[in-house]
Amino acid sequence: MSKPLVLDADGTFLRTDMLLEAFWGGLGRDPFATLKALRYLGDRARLKAELARIAQIRVDLLPVNEGVVRLARAAQAEGREVILASASDEMQVKPLAAFHGLSDRVFASDGVTNLKSKAKADALTGAFGDAGFDYAGNSQDDLAVWEHANHAIVVGKVDGAPADAMHLASGYHWRGLWKAIRPHQWVKNVLLLLPIIAAHEFNLAHLWLTLCGIVAFSAAASSIYIINDLLDLEADRLHPTKCRRPFAAGTASITSGMGAFVGLAAIALGVGALLGGAFFGVVSLYMITSLAYSLKLKRMRWVDVATLAALYTIRVVAGAAAGGVDTSVYMLIFIFPVFVALGCVKRLTELTLATTDDRLPGRGYGRLDRGDLLNVAGLGVFGALLIFFLYTVSDQGRELYPDTWLMWLAMIPMAFWLIRMVVLGYIGKQDYDPIVFALKDKLGLGVLMITLSLMFWAAGLWAQWFGG
Structure with missing residues (x-):
C-alpha cells in the first residue's frame, strides 16, 4: 500500500495561520471575548479551541499554497491518502480538509493536546509507523516530524531541514508586506502642510518640523492600515478588489504584519515625542481613533463617515502642532x-x-x-x-x-x-x-x-x- 502524504496546514497547505486568523477575526467580531481568551496563553490547545469557537473563520476563503495543492492532487491521482496534520484546532482543520476534498482523517489540536512538533510526530508515527508517511511542513517545529517521515517536503526556508527534501516556495514575499504598508497613501499627509500655508509661514524652520510630522503620521497611518487589514481579512476576501490585499491573499504573513505594526507605531510615537507634547498627543489621538474605527466605528452607519472626516481634520491639527503655528x-x-x-x-x-x-x-x-x-x-x-x-x-x-x-x-x-x-x-x-x-x-x-x-x-x- 502507498504511503500517505501528510500536510501541515498553517504556512504549508495554507498561506496563512488559522490561529492568527481566529485571533484577528475574533477581535473584529467580539473583542472582549477574544481578549479574555488570552488568559489561556499558557495552554495553547485551550487557547486555540477558545479562539476557534469565537471566530468561526470561513475555511473556504483561506488562501492556499498552489504548489502544495498541486502536490496533493497528484498524490490523490496516484491513489494516495492526503491528510492534514495541524497544530490548529480540529474545529478548523476538519472543515478545511472537507472543503478541499482531502481525507476525512485529520490530526489536530483538540483543546487538550497541542499537536505540534514532538506531539505531532508521536501521533503520526503511532498511526503510520516510523517512515510510514511523507510529510510537508514549513517551520522549525516540523523538524521533529521530518525525523520520522519517509520523505520531507519543505515549504519556504527552514534551517536544518533534511538534505534530500523537496522544496516548494512559501508564497510570501517582502513586496507583499511593502504593499500592505500602503506607501502610496502617505500623500494624504500633505494635509499637514495646510496650517503653515494658511498662516503664510513659508520658511525652512516651519517646513522642516512639518515634514517630520508627516513622517510620523505616515508611520502611524501605515500601522493602522495593517491592523485594519488584519481585522478585515474575511470582508476583504469577499470584496472584488480588496481580495488582492496582501494578508487577505496570503502574499504577506500575518506575523510579518504584526511585527511591522509594532515597528511603525514605535516610529510614529517616537518622532511624535521629539516634536513635543502637543504633537505627540495629536498623533496618539489619531492612532486611538483609527483603531476604534477599525474595530467598531466603520461598521456603524453614518458614524463611519463622521469618523473619517474627523481623522482627516486631525491631520490639519497635527500640522499646526508640528509646525508650531496657530490654526x-x-x-x-x-x-x-x-x-x-x-x-x-x-x-x-x-x-x-x-x-x-x-x-x-x-x-x-x-x-x-x-x-x-x-x-x-x-x-x-x-x-x-x-x-x-x-x-x-x-x-x-x-x-x-x-x-x-x-x-x-x-x-x-x-x-x-x-x-x-x-x-x-x-x-x-x-x-x-x-x-x-x-x-x-x-x-x-x-x-x-x-x-x-x-x-x-x-x-x-x-x-x-x-x-x-
Missing part, C-alpha cells in the same frame, strides 16, 4: 464638512461599484443608501462653502486676505472641485479612496491650483514674492 477655528470648521462630503464619496464609490444590493462586507451601507449619502455629501459641500464665505468677511480673514473679492472668486473653482468629486463618486468614476484619487487627478489638481493661486493673490503674496 484658525474657521479652517477646522471648514475642513470637517469637506471631509464629510469626501467620506460620503468613498462610500458612494464602493456602492456604485458593488454587484449586489447587499450591505458592503464589514460596513453599514447597501446600494439603497446611495441617495442618502448623496444628500449628506451635498450638505457637506454647502456647509464648507458657507463657512469659507463667512471666513472671508471675518476680521481674521480680512486681515490675512485683504482683497475679499478674490476670495469670493476662489469659491467658484472650489465649488466646481467639490461638486465634481461627489458626481464622480456617485457614477463610480472614482478611486476607492477620494484623497488618493484627488492627488492623482490632473484636472482636479489644476482646479485646486487655481483656487490656491487666487487665495495667494487675495493675500498679496504674489506681489510680495515677485514685487508686482
Whole structure:
C-alpha cells in the first residue's frame, strides 16, 4: 500500500495561520471575548479551541499554497491518502480538509493536546509507523516530524531541514508586506502642510518640523492600515478588489504584519515625542481613533463617515502642532464638512461599484443608501462653502486676505472641485479612496491650483514674492 502524504496546514497547505486568523477575526467580531481568551496563553490547545469557537473563520476563503495543492492532487491521482496534520484546532482543520476534498482523517489540536512538533510526530508515527508517511511542513517545529517521515517536503526556508527534501516556495514575499504598508497613501499627509500655508509661514524652520510630522503620521497611518487589514481579512476576501490585499491573499504573513505594526507605531510615537507634547498627543489621538474605527466605528452607519472626516481634520491639527503655528477655528470648521462630503464619496464609490444590493462586507451601507449619502455629501459641500464665505468677511480673514473679492472668486473653482468629486463618486468614476484619487487627478489638481493661486493673490503674496 502507498504511503500517505501528510500536510501541515498553517504556512504549508495554507498561506496563512488559522490561529492568527481566529485571533484577528475574533477581535473584529467580539473583542472582549477574544481578549479574555488570552488568559489561556499558557495552554495553547485551550487557547486555540477558545479562539476557534469565537471566530468561526470561513475555511473556504483561506488562501492556499498552489504548489502544495498541486502536490496533493497528484498524490490523490496516484491513489494516495492526503491528510492534514495541524497544530490548529480540529474545529478548523476538519472543515478545511472537507472543503478541499482531502481525507476525512485529520490530526489536530483538540483543546487538550497541542499537536505540534514532538506531539505531532508521536501521533503520526503511532498511526503510520516510523517512515510510514511523507510529510510537508514549513517551520522549525516540523523538524521533529521530518525525523520520522519517509520523505520531507519543505515549504519556504527552514534551517536544518533534511538534505534530500523537496522544496516548494512559501508564497510570501517582502513586496507583499511593502504593499500592505500602503506607501502610496502617505500623500494624504500633505494635509499637514495646510496650517503653515494658511498662516503664510513659508520658511525652512516651519517646513522642516512639518515634514517630520508627516513622517510620523505616515508611520502611524501605515500601522493602522495593517491592523485594519488584519481585522478585515474575511470582508476583504469577499470584496472584488480588496481580495488582492496582501494578508487577505496570503502574499504577506500575518506575523510579518504584526511585527511591522509594532515597528511603525514605535516610529510614529517616537518622532511624535521629539516634536513635543502637543504633537505627540495629536498623533496618539489619531492612532486611538483609527483603531476604534477599525474595530467598531466603520461598521456603524453614518458614524463611519463622521469618523473619517474627523481623522482627516486631525491631520490639519497635527500640522499646526508640528509646525508650531496657530490654526484658525474657521479652517477646522471648514475642513470637517469637506471631509464629510469626501467620506460620503468613498462610500458612494464602493456602492456604485458593488454587484449586489447587499450591505458592503464589514460596513453599514447597501446600494439603497446611495441617495442618502448623496444628500449628506451635498450638505457637506454647502456647509464648507458657507463657512469659507463667512471666513472671508471675518476680521481674521480680512486681515490675512485683504482683497475679499478674490476670495469670493476662489469659491467658484472650489465649488466646481467639490461638486465634481461627489458626481464622480456617485457614477463610480472614482478611486476607492477620494484623497488618493484627488492627488492623482490632473484636472482636479489644476482646479485646486487655481483656487490656491487666487487665495495667494487675495493675500498679496504674489506681489510680495515677485514685487508686482
